[in-house]
Every structure is written in C-alpha cells, then in structure tokens.
Amino acid sequence: MQTVTQIPHDVSYLDYKGKYKGIFSWIFSTDHKRISLLYLYSMLTMFTVGVLLGLAMKLELIAPGKTIMDPQTYNAVFTVHGVIMIFMIVIPGLPAVFGNFMLPIMIGAKDVAFPKVNLLSWYFYVLGAILVISSVLFGNGTPDTGWTFYAPYSFKTGTNLLPAIFGAFILGFSSILTGLNFIVTIHRMRAPGMTWMKMPLFPWSLYGTAWIQLLATPVIGITLVLVALERIFGIGVFDPTLGGDPVLYQHLFWIYSHPAVYVMILPAMGAISEIIPTFSQKHIFGYRAIIASTLAIAFVGYFVWGHHMFTSGMSGTAQYTFSILTFLVAIPSAIKVFNWISTMHKASINPEIPFLWAVTFIFVFMIGGLSGLVLGALATDVYVHDTAFVVAHFHFIVFGGVGFSFFGAIHYWFPKMFGRMYDKVWAKVGWAFFTIGFLTLYSPMFYLGMLGMPRRYYDYLPEFHAANILSSLGSWVMTFGLLIVVINLFRSVKIGAIAEINPWNGKTLEWTVPSPPPVENFEEIPVYGEKDGPYEY
Amino acid sequence: MEHVVQHSDPHYDPEASKLGMWLFIFTELLLFGGLFIVYSIYRFLNPEAFQMAAHELNITIGAINTIILLVSSMTIAMSTSSLQQKNKGLTVLLLEITIMLALIFLINKYFEWGVKFEHGIWPGSQHLINDMGQGEILFFGLYFVMTGLHALHIVIGMIIIIVALRRVQKGTTHADRPSLLENAGLYWHLVDLIWIFLFPLFYLIH
Numbered sequence A: 001m002q003t004v005t006q007i008p009h010d011v012s013y014l015d016y017k018g019k020y021k022g023i024f025s026w027i028f029s030t031d032h033k034r035i036s037l038l039y040l041y042s043m044l045t046m047f048t049v050g051v052l053l054g055l056a057m058k059l060e061l062i063a064p065g066k067t068i069m070d071p072q073t074y075n076a077v078f079t080v081h082g083v084i085m086i087f088m089i090v091i092p093g094l095p096a097v098f099g100n101f102m103l104p105i106m107i108g109a110k111d112v113a114f115p116k117v118n119l120l121s122w123y124f125y126v127l128g129a130i131l132v133i134s135s136v137l138f139g140n141g142t143p144d145t146g147w148t149f150y151a152p153y154s155f156k157t158g159t160n161l162l163p164a165i166f167g168a169f170i171l172g173f174s175s176i177l178t179g180l181n182f183i184v185t186i187h188r189m190r191a192p193g194m195t196w197m198k199m200p201l202f203p204w205s206l207y208g209t210a211w212i213q214l215l216a217t218p219v220i221g222i223t224l225v226l227v228a229l230e231r232i233f234g235i236g237v238f239d240p241t242l243g244g245d246p247v248l249y250q251h252l253f254w255i256y257s258h259p260a261v262y263v264m265i266l267p268a269m270g271a272i273s274e275i276i277p278t279f280s281q282k283h284i285f286g287y288r289a290i291i292a293s294t295l296a297i298a299f300v301g302y303f304v305w306g307h308h309m310f311t312s313g314m315s316g317t318a319q320y321t322f323s324i325l326t327f328l329v330a331i332p333s334a335i336k337v338f339n340w341i342s343t344m345h346k347a348s349i350n351p352e353i354p355f356l357w358a359v360t361f362i363f364v365f366m367i368g369g370l371s372g373l374v375l376g377a378l379a380t381d382v383y384v385h386d387t388a389f390v391v392a393h394f395h396f397i398v399f400g401g402v403g404f405s406f407f408g409a410i411h412y413w414f415p416k417m418f419g420r421m422y423d424k425v426w427a428k429v430g431w432a433f434f435t436i437g438f439l440t441l442y443s444p445m446f447y448l449g450m451l452g453m454p455r456r457y458y459d460y461l462p463e464f465h466a467a468n469i470l471s472s473l474g475s476w477v478m479t480f481g482l483l484i485v486v487i488n489l490f491r492s493v494k495i496g497a498i499a500e501i502n503p504w505n506g507k508t509l510e511w512t513v514p515s516p517p518p519v520e521n522f523e524e525i526p527v528y529g530e531k532d533g534p535y536e537y
Numbered sequence B: 001m002e003h004v005v006q007h008s009d010p011h012y013d014p015e016a017s018k019l020g021m022w023l024f025i026f027t028e029l030l031l032f033g034g035l036f037i038v039y040s041i042y043r044f045l046n047p048e049a050f051q052m053a054a055h056e057l058n059i060t061i062g063a064i065n066t067i068i069l070l071v072s073s074m075t076i077a078m079s080t081s082s083l084q085q086k087n088k089g090l091t092v093l094l095l096e097i098t099i100m101l102a103l104i105f106l107i108n109k110y111f112e113w114g115v116k117f118e119h120g121i122w123p124g125s126q127h128l129i130n131d132m133g134q135g136e137i138l139f140f141g142l143y144f145v146m147t148g149l150h151a152l153h154i155v156i157g158m159i160i161i162i163v164a165l166r167r168v169q170k171g172t173t174h175a176d177r178p179s180l181l182e183n184a185g186l187y188w189h190l191v192d193l194i195w196i197f198l199f200p201l202f203y204l205i206h
Helices: A032-060 A071-090 A093-106 A115-137 A162-188 A201-232 A246-280 A287-303 A316-344 A353-376 A378-384 A388-418 A424-451 A462-495 B014-045 B047-054 B059-084 B088-118 B126-131 B134-170 B179-204
Strands: none
Touching (some): A032 A071, A032 A093, A032 A388, A032 A462, A071 A162, A093 A115, A093 A246, A093 A388, A115 A162, A162 B014, A201 A246, A201 A287, A201 B134, A246 A388, A246 B014, A316 A353, A316 A378, A353 A378, A353 A388, A388 A462, B047 B134, B134 B179
C-alpha cells in the first residue's frame, strides 16, 4: 500500500506548495484550477496580438487607398488575426478556462478524469501557438490565405504556410484532448446523487461541446494534413491540375469548421444559463428545454456546413437542403433566448456586472443570429456573400457571443477563482465603453455589406468612406473599454477586497467551497439529495 | 478478501480510462474517415483508372501483411488474458512477439514502397505526372498517404506496446491494474481494423 500524501484543506490552490517551486509549480501542475489559469494567461497574450492586428486593419480601412499597409501586408494581417482568434481564443476559450476551472467543482469532483492529459493539452496549445507565430517570424512571407486555408491557393502561395497549418493541427489535438477529458469526467465523476437531470447547465453545455470537439476536429486534422502533403509532395487530392477537386477541400474544411462555431457558442450559452438565474434569484425557466436545445444544436450543427459554400458550386438540391437545415438551427437557439428572458420575467433582478454582460450577450447574439438567417437564405446570400455583411454577422456571433459571455463569466467567477472582488464601478465603465465601441465597430459593416463593399480588401470605393470612419472609431472605443476591463481585473487579483464564499448567492456547488478553492476542492465529496438541484432558490 | 479489490491509488478508475480510450479510438476512426471519404469520391469519379492502378500493387505482400497484423492482434489479446491469469512471463513473451510482428509489417512495407520508388512512382514524381492519367495520380497519392498514415499508427502503437511491456516487467501493470495493457490492446486492434479496410480498398477491388 502506497502512502497517499494528505493535502491540507485550508490551503488554497494559489498558495499550495507542491513538489515544484516558482513557475514550475504552474507549468508542471496537474491541478485543473492552475491549468485553467495557464490557459487564461496564454490566451490573454494571444488575444492581445489578435486585437492589435484587428486595430491595424481598422486603421488601414479608415480611408480609401493605402493608409498604413500595402495589400500583401493586409492579407497577412487578416490571416494571422483569423488564425489566432479562431484557433487560439474562441474555440478553446470558455471550455479551457472556465470549463477546466469550474466543471469539476460544479459536478462535485476533485479534478478532471485525466489530470495529466489535461496538462498535456495545454502543452499542445502552447506548441500550436508557437508554431503559428513562427510562421510570421521566419520564412519568406507571412501566410496570406485567410484562416480558412482554401485550396488551391493554400499550396500555391509562396508564403510560409506550413508552420501555421501544423500549428492549427496541433491546436485541434489540444481541443480533442480537452473534450475527451470532459466527457469522461462528466460520465464518471459526478457527485453521488447528481443525476444527469440535476447537473448544472454549464457542465451540460460543456458536455455537448466536448462531443463536437471529439467528432468534428479529426476531420479538419486530416484535411490540414492533406493540404500540407499537397504543398510538400503534390499528392493531387485538392489540386485541379492533377485531377483533384478544390471544392472537396471546402466541404471537408467546413464539416469541421461549422460545428466549431458551436464549440464556441455552446459553452458561451452555458455560462449565460448560469449567470441569468443567479442574478434573477430564480429557478431557470425550462431547464430541460435548455438541455434539449443544447443537444439539438450540437446535433443539427453537423449538417449545415454547406451553407458556407452556396456560391462555390453545389447542386440545387444540396443548396436548399443545407439552407433548410440552417434555418432549423435557429430554433433551438431561439428556445434558449426565450428561456433566459422567461427566467428574468417577474424576478427581482440584481443588475450586477456579470448580469449586464449576460443581457448584452443576448442582445448582440440576437442581432448576430437574425443576420445569420439572411446569409442562410439562398437568394439573399448570393447578394451579400463575401461582403462586409458576413464580417459583421460573424463578429456579432463569434466575438459578440463568445466575447460578451467570456467577460460575463470572468466577472461572475472571478471572486471564486482569485478570492478577491474587482472594482465594480470601473467594471461597469469598461462594460459601457466596450459595448458602445462594439456596436459602433460592427454595425456599420452590415450597412457597408448591403451596399456591396467586399471583405478582405485593403481598399474600397470612396462612397464607403463615411461608414468606415465610424467603424474605425468604434474599434478605438471598444479597445479602450477592453483595456479598462482587463486592467481592472488585473489590479484586483492583487489588491481587490477579499471575496466571500458566495458573493452572488448562487446555488451551484462552486459557491459552497472556499474562495479561492483548496487544492482538492471539497473536504468531503458533496452528496445530492432527492430535493437538491442546481437552481433551487 | 478476494472480492474486494484494494487500490493503492484512490483516483484509479479503470472504467474511466477505458472510456477515454474508446473515445480516442473514435477520433482516430474519424481521422481516417476523412480519407475514406476522399478515396470513395475519387474512386467514384475515376473507376477505370483506379482499377488499372491497383494492378501495380503486390497482392501477395498485402495479404502477408494482413495475416501478420491479424496474428499480432491475437497475440496482444492473449497477452491481456495471460496477465489476468497472473502469468507474467507469458505476457511479456506475447508482447515481444507482437512488437516483432509489427516490425516485420513495417519491413514489408519498406520493401513494398521501395519497389514503387524504383518504378518511379511517388507523389509528385515526373513519371506519375507525365506518363499517367489523373486517376492514377490520385490513386497513388491516396495510396501513399493512407498506407503512410497507417504505418505511422503502427509506429505509435509499437511505442505504446513497448511502454506497456516495460510496465508489466516492472510490475506496475498487473492483474489488478491492467488498464494500460488493455488500452494498448484496444489501440492495436484499431490499427489492425484500419488495415482491414485499407487492404481490400487498394489491393483487392478490381
């Protein structure tokens, strides 16, 4: 019998002194909470790069013609912006940070099922990020294909694309391992008495997400390998001069990359489903309907990839089938919105800062979702495809959806994660600037797209000038708000007021453990009784 | 005390590690699934060229390799049951045989590819691009990618089996704690299974 070292329960995970010292106590830690913070800080670094690239693009577009960069640089900037933001921020975003931190605690477990694999997936994340960055720093030219790596240009371009492709492949592997870990954790490690129908909604959303990560990511993995082999050897599968079909690449790419949109949005919705009942102090309306819609989105999301290719060459039957299926996805999403609103109905709402982020999420998500229907309808898509309209829709859904939810979640769980409370006034100021800036930045793009301004050009016709100035101004306001939010949180890690165990009067299990939680989360594994549930107010 | 299994580690959950392995196998199947889709589409578009090109492959070597992999699957399954019967020596021997068989498979593959290279057939080779049709280019492109990726999985499988072998020798994987060996076996069966699909697709369909 091996002796098991007893880990004291009154030491928080932040103060615990393990085998390693200093930075090694972080990068060798298999504690899900430390891994979560590793993800948080590495994502913040990459996010800063992505935001700066975005700002550079908006600055270029403030006036027609060349402003600060030439066309080739602009192509490189939107490519790297896309790769970083998609593969390193919004896809891992909520699962890797809040999923890692909160999932075990919310289901009453001491850690995830495979703590070492969990750390390994962070190593893969870092390796992938380094590879992508190396494609910028070395070789002849930064990748300029866009984040979609479309064939045949992706193996014709002379730029340094291979490291970026391998980086994306490895980031996919990191995503698979996280999803696998979460599925096993949820199946095997729920607290006694916590049946599936008593599990909180954030773990439920992570469960749906994990299945998508598991089932869709391998397909893009092999697709990226094929593009790399096409570049190195010329195997011909996507090269029309050798008999291959570039449209097949698009199919394979979107078979993953459309479900990936739900990898981004489902956990975001899950976090919102936690925040709304807590600040309404009310049982969530339609608990089962939210779960069903989560699974429905995860399922139907597999069959809609073709709507990215309405203008790429598909049969009429394929086009309207994909269009109808796309409309179907809107239904479960709307069910969720309906449930959130109904939860707020006649509740005594406590409009704290996480709640403000959550309602703004609903607002921008609805704009993004409804504009998505414009793109999902065949006739209108032919008109607005590849215009700024698509960029606006995409950023409303992905940045609006994931971004607002992420900031809502971090303001919600911050006192638990760091044991300190942030400055609430500055948090509100930051939220206000961010929201106003966000709307000013992306709303004009709907208008520009309807007028016919194409996306992915560094230049535009003079008649688009006014709306572009407005959009660029918005980018500065939004970044200013972002700075306030981030600085406020950073300061509060060190100097914020000591947080209580349950500052928001939440009912899920993470509010029963100390802030910050001890290494093993629970002194005794909690037991769910007949009457217990996550939202019993 | 026979019915109570005492574990030195309270976190040990054999069910969880098996579930995790099955999920991982699922992702591997999907990885190859992408390639099988590509293969079936191009086969549908170029039926005659695929038939012609398949004649270039050596059915004998393919069949021998199939038998080798099937036998190796059997030996690793036997090693799992001999571990359960607490026969450590036999377990080690069977694992060593499995590794040997995997190595023989790779050696055969090396000679098989070598013959192709001698005939000037490799992805992007002048002979392929100048003298053959697009269907043949695609066939051999897919042949090298799919058998190559499979060979890579053989190598990964061998590494996992070597790790399991060492654990069995050191005694950290034993009858009460067989997960690592069982998972290595599962993975090896996956590698075998994929070959069972590759062999008819490339060698046998005429």
